[in-house]
Amino acid sequence: MSAPEPAPSAGARPPIRVALLGCGTVGTEVVRLLGAQAPDLAARVGAPLELVGVAVRDLDAPRDPVVDRALLTADAEGLVERADVVVEVMGGLEPARGLLLRALRGGAAVVTANKALLAEDGPTLYAAADAAGTDLYFEAAVAGAIPIVRPVRESLVGDRVHRVLGIVNGTTNYVLDRMATEGLGLDEAVAAAQELGYAEADPTADVEGYDAAAKAAILASLAFHTRVSLADVDRTGITGLTADDVAWAARTGHALKLLAVAERAVDPSGGPDGIGVRVHPALVPLDHPLAGVRGAFNAVFVEAEAAGELMFYGRGAGGAPTASAVLGDVVSVARHRVQGGRGPVESSYADLPVLPAEAARTRAQVRLLVADRPGVLAQVASALADHGVSIEAVQQTAAPAAGEPDPAHPDEPSATLVLTTHTTTEGALRATVRVLADLPAVRRVVSVLSVLRVEGA
Structure with a gap:
């Protein structure tokens, strides 16, 4: 009997042609890794990966020497038409959307880190990939190098996810961490983040919660097999927070975090159950794993029926970590080109309704500046009871914190x-706060912050 023919080596197969759209921080790191790890990547894929071009807006802009200028092109459309795999790290909605649709319709696999595009128009991309029988991968779109998309989309597909909680924006986590550890004001902490390159010159997408909301929409879509768009996410950023809010969080045994939350929810109006998706500052009990996520790190906490509680932690941004996630996807889709098969397609069979923000279950910490006289607490408690909101705990201290008199009522x-509060609905809480603000004894509603509900507690 003759010996079996040896399997052809990666070098004996035609290369997989890779096109790169965008060459900023992440794109440069993708180029670097493709070159530095070429032999290993070829072995994992079963064929060499050949970078056939890098589409950029400005051909004359300064570049890292690792980027071969002979690969640069301003003809992005022509580039995607001669690629087997298109990697998009340019960001924004257009021209990224048009280029990716062109790539998918031409049969190329797509790897993207574009969270905004996926949250805005993911179904269109999914449909194009499905029609062409090709892959759409996007691990780098949520939490950088942290492997969260693949576990939720594939590893937990046989389970029932109840809730996903995420610190998915490293800039805001860094800002809140500096406010907590050093007593900085919001503007000072944002400036520090900008100096370190964590925040852009215009930090709006981070501090107003838009970045986290896009990631929440993607995670909710995957976890609950339902199409969720950016418009479905109830969003509150951190711009209203003060150093005093952060100090009070610590005083009451919490860390203040900007959380992305997606969970199965009951419609209090009696309608069908659905999902709630929101981004908001939240008080996280210090014994919860998310409370210990420091600096610019990210973490995603998943609560599933069979798997229980799972936490994914690591660097959520930066050129090298994000490029690592991109290359993982490139290897997967390139391997499919060599060996056949496809990755997972869109799963939206559940088609659960996205419930309005008022339906969300919540606990809250409400801080009030009130007249210091008998009967005030009874008035406040009565207002809460009238809306079905019960009190779990009360603290009272002299105010204002600096010991100065209230300018509006200097003699009192x-x-x-x-x-x-105990758990209630967001609608009941908001209605209660409006009533509290109108009570004669309430000088001011200082803050209303969600408190993370710990299941089973």
């Missing part, structure tokens, strides 16, 4: 009243 002492 004031106090800070901190109420923590």
